Amino acid sequence: MESSEELGAGFRIAMRDLEIRGAGDLLGARQHGHIDSVGFDLYTRLLAQAINEAKHKKERFDKAVEAEGEIGKQGEEQTTDQASPQARNLQPATDLEIPFDPEDPLAPPVTLDLPLDAQIPQTYIAEESIRLQMYRRIAGITHQETIEEMRQELLDRFGSDEETQSVPEEVENLLFQIRVKILSLRAGVSRIGRELDQLVLHSEALENMNRPAMQRRLRQGLGQLDDVNVHPEHAARVARRAIYLPIDEAGHWRTALVRTLEIMAYS
Secondary structure, three states: OOOOOOOOHHHHHHHHHHHHHOOOOOOOOOOOOOHHHOOHHHHHHHHHHHHHHHHHHHHHHHHHHHHHHHHHHHHHHOOOOOOOHHHHOOOOOOHHHOOOOOOOOOOOOOEEOOOOOOOOOOOOOOOHHHHHHHHHHHHOOOOHHHHHHHHHHHHHHHOOOOOOOOOOHHHHHHHHHHHHHHHHHHHOOOEEEEEOOEEEEEOHHHHHOOHHHHHHHHHHHHHOOOOOOOOHHHOOEEOOOEEEEEOOOOOOHHHHHHHHHHHHHHO
């Protein structure tokens, strides 16, 4: 009765049934009604996280064993004091290398407020159901390499825009935002907003960081960009919990933003 005869009523009824009775075992008929205590969305995200951990546990273990073996071989040939820098740097890969795992379903979301029109125009994909499907797939991208694959798929399926000779500008902006989100997760940036004519990259990690050294790295890195003329006094400014980037009318801020996130993530 709550769902009535509106569009999508069947889906809402099924969701309500899952919340009341529970989803049961993955491979069994037993039911339990505790999903409503956390909500179906959080339940599915927790389930996805558990599956990811199970899938990658053996891979991480194998990498750690391999790295330990390399360290052992180096140790047999050299003493600790005489070991090469490469040997001393061989360490097992751990989840501490980046603040968050981009593939973690429970990774904190990155909030973006960029001066961009990011969407899939109805004139590019007219069918609403297909357009929503592409939105979901784009939102689920977790690797930068997949962005180019998605762009190519869009061109193959829906053609190129006459003006850009590629995907429409709004779609390109949407893919750019996904790239920024992936880099932001790796850099520990939780939110990117705007204050007047500046972008503000909020990051709690900056409080425990050598901020003067980060300031120097950013100014040096931004000054080396070929297509962005950044003067040292106008480059990124590092504050206690945020980094400020100027927004220019020519749109060079896009390249500067990506470079800033790359320096934060991989330096």
